[in-house]
Structure formats: structure tokens, C-alpha cells
Amino acid sequence: MTATIRDVARLAGVSPSTVSRALSLPEMVNATTRARVAAAVEQLGYEPNRAARGLITGRTGTIGLVVPDLANPFFASLTKGVQARARHHDVAVFVADTDEDPAAEAGLVRALSKQVDGVVLCSPRASDEELAAIAQNTTVVLVNRTAVGLPGVAYDNEDGMRQAVAHLVALGHRRIAWVGGPATSWSTQHRGFGLRNAVEALRAELAPVGNFAPTYEGGMAAADQVVATGATAVVAYNDLVAIGLLARLHSRGISVPGDLSVVGVDDIAMSRMARPALTTVRLPKQEAGRIAVELLLAMLDDPDGAAEGSKHGELHGELIVRDSTGPAPQK
Amino acid sequence: MTATIRDVARLAGVSPSTVSRALSLPEMVNATTRARVAAAVEQLGYEPNRAARGLITGRTGTIGLVVPDLANPFFASLTKGVQARARHHDVAVFVADTDEDPAAEAGLVRALSKQVDGVVLCSPRASDEELAAIAQNTTVVLVNRTAVGLPGVAYDNEDGMRQAVAHLVALGHRRIAWVGGPATSWSTQHRGFGLRNAVEALRAELAPVGNFAPTYEGGMAAADQVVATGATAVVAYNDLVAIGLLARLHSRGISVPGDLSVVGVDDIAMSRMARPALTTVRLPKQEAGRIAVELLLAMLDDPDGAAEGSKHGELHGELIVRDSTGPAPQK
DNA sequence: GGTGAGTCTGCAATCGGTTGCAGTCTGTGT
DNA sequence: ACACAGACTGCAACCGATTGCAGACTCACC
Numbered sequence: 244m245t246a247t248i249r250d251v252a253r254l255a256g257v258s259p260s261t262v263s264r265a266l267s268l269p270e271m272v273n274a275t276t277r278a279r280v281a282a283a284v285e286q287l288g289y290e291p292n293r294a295a296r297g298l299i300t301g302r303t304g305t306i307g308l309v310v311p312d313l314a315n316p317f318f319a320s321l322t323k324g325v326q327a328r329a330r331h332h333d334v335a336v337f338v339a340d341t342d343e344d345p346a347a348e349a350g351l352v353r354a355l356s357k358q359v360d361g362v363v364l365c366s367p368r369a370s371d372e373e374l375a376a377i378a379q380n381t382t383v384v385l386v387n388r389t390a391v392g393l394p395g396v397a398y399d400n401e402d403g404m405r406q407a408v409a410h411l412v413a414l415g416h417r418r419i420a421w422v423g424g425p426a427t428s429w430s431t432q433h434r435g436f437g438l439r440n441a442v443e444a445l446r447a448e449l450a451p452v453g454n455f456a457p458t459y460e461g462g463m464a465a466a467d468q469v470v471a472t473g474a475t476a477v478v479a480y481n482d483l484v485a486i487g488l489l490a491r492l493h494s495r496g497i498s499v500p501g502d503l504s505v506v507g508v509d510d511i512a513m514s515r516m517a518r519p520a521l522t523t524v525r526l527p528k529q530e531a532g533r534i535a536v537e538l539l540l541a542m543l544d545d546p547d548g549a550a551e552g553s554k555h556g557e558l559h560g561e562l563i564v565r566d567s568t569g570p571a572p573q574k
Numbered sequence: 575m576t577a578t579i580r581d582v583a584r585l586a587g588v589s590p591s592t593v594s595r596a597l598s599l600p601e602m603v604n605a606t607t608r609a610r611v612a613a614a615v616e617q618l619g620y621e622p623n624r625a626a627r628g629l630i631t632g633r634t635g636t637i638g639l640v641v642p643d644l645a646n647p648f649f650a651s652l653t654k655g656v657q658a659r660a661r662h663h664d665v666a667v668f669v670a671d672t673d674e675d676p677a678a679e680a681g682l683v684r685a686l687s688k689q690v691d692g693v694v695l696c697s698p699r700a701s702d703e704e705l706a707a708i709a710q711n712t713t714v715v716l717v718n719r720t721a722v723g724l725p726g727v728a729y730d731n732e733d734g735m736r737q738a739v740a741h742l743v744a745l746g747h748r749r750i751a752w753v754g755g756p757a758t759s760w761s762t763q764h765r766g767f768g769l770r771n772a773v774e775a776l777r778a779e780l781a782p783v784g785n786f787a788p789t790y791e792g793g794m795a796a797a798d799q800v801v802a803t804g805a806t807a808v809v810a811y812n813d814l815v816a817i818g819l820l821a822r823l824h825s826r827g828i829s830v831p832g833d834l835s836v837v838g839v840d841d842i843a844m845s846r847m848a849r850p851a852l853t854t855v856r857l858p859k860q861e862a863g864r865i866a867v868e869l870l871l872a873m874l875d876d877p878d879g880a881a882e883g884s885k886h887g888e889l890h891g892e893l894i895v896r897d898s899t900g901p902a903p904q905k
Numbered sequence: 906g907g908t909g910a911g912t913c914t915g916c917a918a919t920c921g922g923t924t925g926c927a928g929t930c931t932g933t934g935t
Numbered sequence: 936a937c938a939c940a941g942a943c944t945g946c947a948a949c950c951g952a953t954t955g956c957a958g959a960c961t962c963a964c965c
Contacts, residue, residue: 247920248921248922258945259945260945260946261944273942290688292688293688293689294624294626294634294921295629295922297922298921298922298923298952299949299950300950305668312654313654314647314651320644320645323645323671336668337636338657339661340654358624459843512790516790516821517847518849578950580952589915589916590951591914591917591954592913592914592915594953595913595954598953602912602913602914603914604912622952623950624952625950626953629920629921629951629953630920630953630954
């Protein structure tokens with residue numbers, strides 16, 4: 244059906260080996276031969292069979308991506324970034340969605356690992372030990388978190404929280420509530436930590452209201468507790484939670500930002516469309532995917548990991564001020 | 575590194591052929607031998623190398639999915655459905671995002687087609703001819719549209735529009751505006767058609783305001799024209815457009831649903847969170863992905879297409895009434 | 906006991922490439 | 936004229952599976 248390397252060889256009047264070399268090690272073959280091969284390749288529209296190549300080289304030209312939930316715009320953007328960068332390197336991407344089920348992750352990665360050269364893993368909930376076990380048999384790059392000994396790309400959450408708090412304090416807020424995401428989530432821990440530091444440095448006060456699902460519903464559920472803290476501003480785990488807060492606050496007749504300022508994290512598309520438009524810490528999502536791919540491919544090209552230094556990527560957020568934050572209300 | 579079929583054979587004291595058969599054609603091998611093989615497989619954690627198998631069978635156990643934009647929640651849901659169903663069949667999915675560039679599609683599908691058994695293609699803009707050309711060399715299932723001669727799964731847009739119009743007419747609306755998406759989009763054409771029919775059947779009046787980008791910005795841009803038509807209700811191409819409308823109407827001080835009722839299509843997550851919560855025609859998105867996969871796999875198993883009858887899937891939308899529609903204002 | 910059918914199992918070819926090794930050819934230095 | 940290095944190229948083995956074909960063995964039946 245489709246042309247094989249033998250067809251090309253016949254047409255060019257050379258052996259298959261020469262064709263193979265002309266394609267992968269061009270400097271090893273005579274320029275005129277190379278031209279004949281190129282012509283034959285062109286004429287037949289030949290493209291090497293990846294399965295056959297992979298069989299002998301041990302590389303598949305494919306990477307895997309595991310995310311908790313594709314329908315979450317944060318992960319969708321991440322996937323876009325991974326995908327675009329991989330295509331740029333002529334690498335295909337298997338996407339697997341765990342449906343927010345951390346237990347399924349290990350199995351998925353194991354199944355994937357047989358078919359790919361490496362995996363970009365987005366696993367906010369798994370423990371460091373679980374991750375280490377997974378990385379035992381597969382080349383893995385973490386994304387959106389770190390774990391000792393494993394390469395990864397993550398956000399500088401502390402810096403992001405510092406920006407948010409500085410903004411709020413400048414607006415006169417002194418007591419700031421914090422709606423955390425799942426307690427086991429890496430981001431929850433780091434954002435909480437960053438927040439505590441920032442608040443302390445600026446002589447304000449933090450009022451954590453506990454852990455909630457990282458969803459719109461989570462935000463709705465948290466809203467009343469936020470109000471009860473008496474805080475004049477709130478930082479939410481992410482934008483979905485912040486938008487949930489907005490909804491519940493609105494229905495209780497609490498004005499944003501008049502009575503309460505709200506800050507999210509992520510800057511998903513929806514945040515711009517919320518009412519009031521959400522002030523948030525924008526995280527470069529596609530960028531994270533891109534860097535993760537680069538990291539992974541670099542590791543695959545250099546399995547000994549000589550380039551230890553570059554095994555971590557760190558990305559910075561940027562505060563986007565919109566309409567959900569304003570001056571603290573006068574007592 | 576990992577166990578091969580030879581290792582298993584040696585451990586079980588049989589030939590590789592027998593191992594292969596024990597796994598793929600169990601009834602061909604003696605029960606006791608089969609048990610020995612099974613034990614060896616278990617002990618070694620053997621799993622057949624897909625590349626090697628694909629080389630000889632010509633099947634890769636992989637399908638491709640091409641979508642315009644993963645960041646669009648509609649396509650993200652679709653992808654989830656495809657992905658879940660494929661995993662259920664132990665088939666991996668390559669995801670490719672064309673970045674809303676119809677020109678890139680053909681190339682992408684061609685590149686993909688070398689590596690997969692078939693492709694689920696979501697291409698709202700391409701012409702029937704372009705699709706036919708693509709399907710020449712690859713097994714393709716269309717999704718979210720139809721084209722003559724090609725298998726696919728699509729929504730019954732006319733039925734959905736009928737539901738929307740019936741709802742609006744029941745609320746007393748007589749003049750209904752229609753904000754179309756891209757003119758070349760299959761869905762725009764079919765929704766427009768369905769709308770005209772429904773409006774005519776119910777003795778109402780349709781006021782089309784032209785074609786806009788299928789985005790929030792598109793909706794913002796369309797809003798003033800909608801108002802200018804004097805309609806008391808508007809059906810938007812999709813939810814993103816509807817939410818854009820909501821935003822612009824709000825900033826102009828036009829009350830929804832007091833002055834104008836708004837209906838979207840899709841029911842993306844964001845619609846529930848809009849203010850007012852959006853009335854919309856819910857399209858079963860994951861279901862579409864699932865059915866497309868089933869269709870594709872069936873075609874692959876039966877290349878002659880004996881099962882002509884089942885080559886099309888049709889899905890129905892369901893009107894979800896929320897707060898953006900209400901009684902028509904009294905003149 | 907011999908024959909034939911039937912059931913398993915193994916041999917070896919094959920899929921489409923890649924690569925170590927050896928051979929050919931050309932050109933240069935002496 | 937000869938030896939030798941260097942540049943290409945081809946042969947053949949190999950990656951890890953699947954599968955047509957044939958051999959081995961069992962069993963029943965005549």
C-alpha cells in the first residue's frame with residue numbers, strides 16, 4: 244500500500260541501508276546519491292514507518308500526558324501547550340484523563356509507559372512516594388508541582404501570593420481570608436505557605452477557612468464561611484472557586500468589591516467573563532506544557548542526565564487586576 | 575529490559591509461537607499449556623510490544639483525534655468522551671489541536687494517519703470536498719457535522735432549535751434574533767435552517783443579525799445589532815457567544831431576561847455560572863465522542879463496511895431552562 | 906496393528922526499518 | 936607501480952512480535 248524503504252531503494256538504485264542513512268545520517272552518504280534518494284523519496288511520498296523504526300531504536304517518537312481532568316480549562320490549556328511543543332519536535336502525544344481519580348494514575352502511567360518514550364505527569368494529589376514509584380520505570384516530568392529527585396516544572400506560588408497580598412494591602416485590606424483547595428494538593432500547600440509569609444511580611448492578618456473542592460461548587464460552599472471571618476478580602480485557591488464565591492456572595496447581596504474583594508489564581512478564560520471580572524494571578528499555562536516537553540525530550544536525548552541543572556523549570560505568575568478587587572470598606 | 579515473548583516462552587518451556595497463540599487465540603492451545611504460559615506471563619509482567627505487533631498486523635491500536643481548539647470547553651468535553659471510550663477498548667488516542675486553522679487540518683490528518691488506525695475528525699469549517707480528499711487515505715469518522723458519503727455523528731440541530739423557539743414563543747416572544755457563527759460552519763448553517771423552520775411553524779418572526787466569531791468577543795460584538803432588531807429574544811450560535819451577549823447587554827443596562835431573553839447552545843460548564851444563568855440547548859458532548867469512537871472501531875473491524883446502516887450517529891439536544899429567558903416584555 | 910482424523914505445537918518467514926562490519930573504489934604519497 | 940588511508944555502499948543480522956505450514960502425537964476405529 245504505502246511505500247517502504249525497499250521501494251525507495253529500488254527506485255534510487257541503491258540498497259535500503261543507504262536510503263536509511265541518507266535520511267538519518269546525511270553526511271555519511273555521497274551528495275549525488277543522497278540527491279537520488281531524496282528524489283525517490285519525494286516521488287513515492289515515502290515516510291518511514293514509525294513502528295518499524297521504534298522496534299530497533301527503542302524510541303517511539305511519542306510521549307504521554309496525564310492530567311486529572313481535560314474539562315478543567317487549566318488542564319486544557321496545559322494540554323494545548325504540550326501538544327503544540329511536541330508537534331514542533333515531530334513527537335506525538337497520547338493524552339490520558341484520570342477523571343480526578345488519583346488511584347487510576349499509577350495504572351495509567353504504567354500502561355502508557357509501554358508505548359511512549361516518556362510521560363508528562365500532572366498529578367497534584369499523589370504523594371512523593373507514589374510519584375517516585377511511578378518514575379522508577381519511566382522517564383517522567385512533573386508539571387504544576389515538584390517532588391524531591393524528580394524533574395518538573397512548577398509555578399512560584401509564593402511569589403504569586405505575594406503579588407496578590409501586596410495588591411490587597413495597598414487597597415487597605417488588613418484581614419484576608421484564604422479558601423484552600425484539596426488539603427493534599429501540592430498547590431494548596433504552597434499557596435497557603437506563600438500567603439502566610441506575605442501577610443506576615445506586610446503586617447496583615449490571614450484567616451484560612453479550610454479546604455474545599457477546587458470547583459465552582461467549592462467556592463459556593465466556602466462563601467458563607469469567608470463572610471463569617473469578617474475579612475474584607477479573600478484569596479481563592481483558583482478561579483473556579485473564586486467564581487463560585489462571586490455567585491454566592493451576589494445571591495446574599497454582598498457587594499464585590501464594595502464589601503469584599505476577591506482574588507483568584509490561574510486566569511482561565513472564564514475569569515474575564517465573570518461579573519465582576521475577576522482579579523487573578525495569571526499562570527502561564529501553555530508555557531508550562533511547553534517547558535515540560537522540552538525538559539522531557541532533553542532527558543530522553545541525554546539519559547545520563549548530565550544536564551542536571553536544567554531539570555527544573557520555574558514559572559512566574561502575574562497579577563491581573565480587574566473589577567473584583569477595590570479599596571477596603573471603611574469600618 | 576522488559577520481558578519479550580521469548581523470555582516468556584523459555585520460562586514456560588514452549589515456543590514463542592505458542593505464547594503468542596495462548597494470548598490471542600486461547601482456544602487453539604491446550605489448557606495446561608495455556609496455564610503454564612499464563613503463569614510465566616504473570617511472573618514476568620510480560621506485555622506484548624505494540625510496535626512489533628503493529629508491524630505485522632498493520633494495526634497500531636491507536637486512533638487520532640483532531641479538534642479545532644482544546645481550550646474551547648466544547649471540544650475539551652468531546653475529547654474526554656473520545657478518550658474514555660478509547661481507553662475502554664484499550665486503544666490509545668493521539669490528540670491534535672489545529673488552533674482553529676482549517677488549512678492545517680489536512681496536513682495534520684495526513685501526518686497522523688501514518689501512525690494510527692483511524693481518525694476522529696472534528697472539522698466544522700472544511701468543505702465536503704476537502705473532507706472527501708482526507709478520507710481517501712484514512713479511515714475517518716466525522717463528529718459534530720455530516721458530509722455525504724462519510725460516516726459521522728452529529729446533533730439534530732433542527733430539533734434543538736425547535737425546542738428553543740417553542741420555549742420562547744410560549745413565553746410570548748414573537749420576534750427572535752439569531753446570532754450565527756462562522757458562515758462556513760456546518761452548525762451555523764443547520765441551526766439557522768432549523769430556526770427558520772421552527773419560527774415559521776410557530777408563526778413568529780426571525781431576525782438574523784449575521785455571522786460572528788464563535789467566542790465571547792463575537793457575542794459582545796453582536797449585542798448591539800441584536801438590540802437594534804427590536805427582537806425580544808435572541809438565540810446565539812453557542813454559549814460563549816451568548817455569554818458575550820450577556821456581558822454587553824449588562825453594560826448597556828439592558829435587563830436579561832426583563833428586556834431581552836437569551837438562549838445559547840452547548841451547555842458548557844460556564845453557562846451555569848453566568849449571570850443570569852444561561853438557558854441553553856444542552857448537547858451531549860462526551861456522548862458524541864464516545865459514539866464516534868465506537869463507529870470508528872466498528873469500521874476498522876469490518877473494513878468492507880457491511881454495517882452500512884450504523885455509519886451515522888445522531889444525537890439530540892435538550893433545552894435547559896435557567897434564568898436568562900423570561901416572559902416577553904409588554905409593549 | 907495400521908490407518909486416518911484431529912489436536913497441539915514448533916519452525917521459519919515476515920513486517921519495515923537500523924546498524925556493525927566488511928568490501929569496493931578512488932585518490933594520494935612514495 | 937604499490938601500499939594505504941579514507942569515503943561510500945552493501946550484506947546480513949536484528950528488533951519483537953504473528954502466522955502459514957508441516958510435523959508430532961493421541962486416539963478411535965476397522
